Amino acid sequence: MKIQLKKALRHKGQDLTELDIQLETLTGVDLIEVEQQLFKSGKVALMPDYSKVYLIRVAARAARIPVEVMETLSARDFTVVTNQVQSFLMGSDSEESAAEPEAKTKATAQPTSSAA
Secondary structure (H helix, E strand, C coil), rough: CCCEEEEEEEEEECCEEEECCCCCHCCCCHHHHHHHHHHHHCCCCCCCCCCHHHHHHHHHHHHHCCCHCCCCCCCCHHHHHHHHHHHCCCCCHHHHHHHHHHHHHHHCCCCCCCCC
């Protein structure tokens, strides 16, 4: 997912105006490692999927940008990034949620039986 930034982010001597956060490439292992790193640092997220501390670390991993750099995003950009990551992880992004009702209908449809 690409996110346009309202305020450029300085990284490796460049001003980034867009982040390419490749959440699709992450696995459960990545999410567990992010959570373990949080725990080791003394930061506890009781509900990681709702924690900005956790979500920005997931975004940093997916964007291949150090979390310390991601934490310097403007408040507005930071919020947009963490909300987008949360939406992706919770399955509420527009593409997936549009396909879900059809998939659920197909999964629950049962052929009728006329045998009595």
